[in-house]
Amino acid sequence: MRPEDDRWMARCIELARRGTGRTAPNPLVGCAIVSPAGELLAEGYHARLGGPHAEAVALRKLGGRAPGATMYVNLEPCAHTGRRRTAPCAPLVLEAGIARLVIGMLDPIRAHSGGAAWLRRKGVEVVTGVRRAECAELNAAFVTWAREGRPRFTLKAAVTLDGRIATRTGDSKWITGEAARRDAHRLRHAHQAILVGVGTVRADDPRLTVRGVRGGVDPIRIVLDSRLRTPPDSRVLPANAESTARCILATTAAAPAARERRLAALGAEVWRVRATRQGRVDVRALARRLAAAEIVSVLVEGGGEVHATMLAAGLADEVRLYVAPRVFGAGPAWVEGRGVARVAAAVGMRLAGEPERLGEDLVVRAVPARRARRAG
Numbered sequence: 001m002r003p004e005d006d007r008w009m010a011r012c013i014e015l016a017r018r019g020t021g022r023t024a025p026n027p028l029v030g031c032a033i034v035s036p037a038g039e040l041l042a043e044g045y046h047a048r049l050g051g052p053h054a055e056a057v058a059l060r061k062l063g064g065r066a067p068g069a070t071m072y073v074n075l076e077p078c079a080h081t082g083r084r085r086t087a088p089c090a091p092l093v094l095e096a097g098i099a100r101l102v103i104g105m106l107d108p109i110r111a112h113s114g115g116a117a118w119l120r121r122k123g124v125e126v127v128t129g130v131r132r133a134e135c136a137e138l139n140a141a142f143v144t145w146a147r148e149g150r151p152r153f154t155l156k157a158a159v160t161l162d163g164r165i166a167t168r169t170g171d172s173k174w175i176t177g178e179a180a181r182r183d184a185h186r187l188r189h190a191h192q193a194i195l196v197g198v199g200t201v202r203a204d205d206p207r208l209t210v211r212g213v214r215g216g217v218d219p220i221r222i223v224l225d226s227r228l229r230t231p232p233d234s235r236v237l238p239a240n241a242e243s244t245a246r247c248i249l250a251t252t253a254a255a256p257a258a259r260e261r262r263l264a265a266l267g268a269e270v271w272r273v274r275a276t277r278q279g280r281v282d283v284r285a286l287a288r289r290l291a292a293a294e295i296v297s298v299l300v301e302g303g304g305e306v307h308a309t310m311l312a313a314g315l316a317d318e319v320r321l322y323v324a325p326r327v328f329g330a331g332p333a334w335v336e337g338r339g340v341a342r343v344a345a346a347v348g349m350r351l352a353g354e355p356e357r358l359g360e361d362l363v364v365r366a367v368p369a370r371r372a373r374r375a376g
Contacts, residue, residue: 067097074104079115090115104135141297157334179359198225218245228259238267304336
């Protein structure tokens with residue numbers, strides 16, 4: 001590894017972020033091509049699903065040729081075979097005459113990986129693992145989907161200092177300030193799907209769209225609704241929405257067929273999923289089906305019962321709380337349910353970085369302790 005490798009990999013990560021919200025299920029990838037003298041020749045990033053990969057974008061700017069140059073890329077160039085959305089990148093790297101390839105992390109999908117080893121066998125100098133942890137964090141959703149066969153779930157809530165998401169009368173607009181709300185919409189844009197319970201739909205009639213983000217992409221709307229109680233005039237349904245985003249109603253066999261027909265006629269996709277003993281949607285089964293549908297990241301916005309269900313199922317990869325300096329004293333909490341009887345039985349979490357201040361509010365990020373230990 002050379003001293004300049006770290007700097008150029010940081011640039012790849014910066015470039016890759018420009019594709020946020022537009023590439024899923026593909027990963028975020030940035031690429032920089034540097035001359036033997038250390039000068040930037042070309043750079044690019046994967047901008048949208050189905051579009052050219054970052055390596056191809058950068059090489060195209062050089063007419064497909066970069067003899068003797070070093071290529072930096074945060075994810076291993078793909079070496080897949082068979083019918084895919086785009087051609088494999090590893091042969092392009094070789095044909096361009098790249099002499100040295102620096103990779104942040106290897107591809108976690110076996111069918112796509114192998115590009116680094118193939119290029120090394122062809123005589124290209126290959127360096128891996130530069131800023132590996134940052135590269136893995138950048139594509140945490142893609143890595144979770146590839147390795148665990150499910151989407152990455154982020155639990156999000158706007159709360160008071162005493163953990164309330166509404167007053168005792170149900171009033172919740174607005175708990176946090178404008179800066180925190182803008183950041184929450186950027187978080188929606190960064191996720192492929194957004195999930196709530198039918199109680200939230202019935203109580204708040206949310207749109208679940210992205211607002212105030214330039215070029216923002218609305219996530220797929222998912223509602224946990226075991227008996228299809230979503231009102232026909234709900235704004236999450238495509239027939240009533242200003243958004244063209246899909247709406248998935250995850251239900252069970254107990255839901256009446258007549259309700260399914262009515263909601264399907266309003267544009268909803270009705271997914272019948274295995275039920276738990278309590279008659280609710282089995283979120284683990286739903287996670288597997290979402291993964292099969294190439295949905296790799298889901299933002300869970302509650303309510304409290306849904307958050308509790310995800311935590312109990314081990315489907316909380318990150319918790320993000322927007323904490324306002326207010327105290328309600330009563331009202332629903334961001335996690336409801338029975339809770340634990342002993343401190344030792346609590347869900348263990350670890351802070352992910354320092355809290356960030358947004359106006360008068362704080363953003364607190366936490367990850368399950370088991371994942372924090374694995375990452376370390």
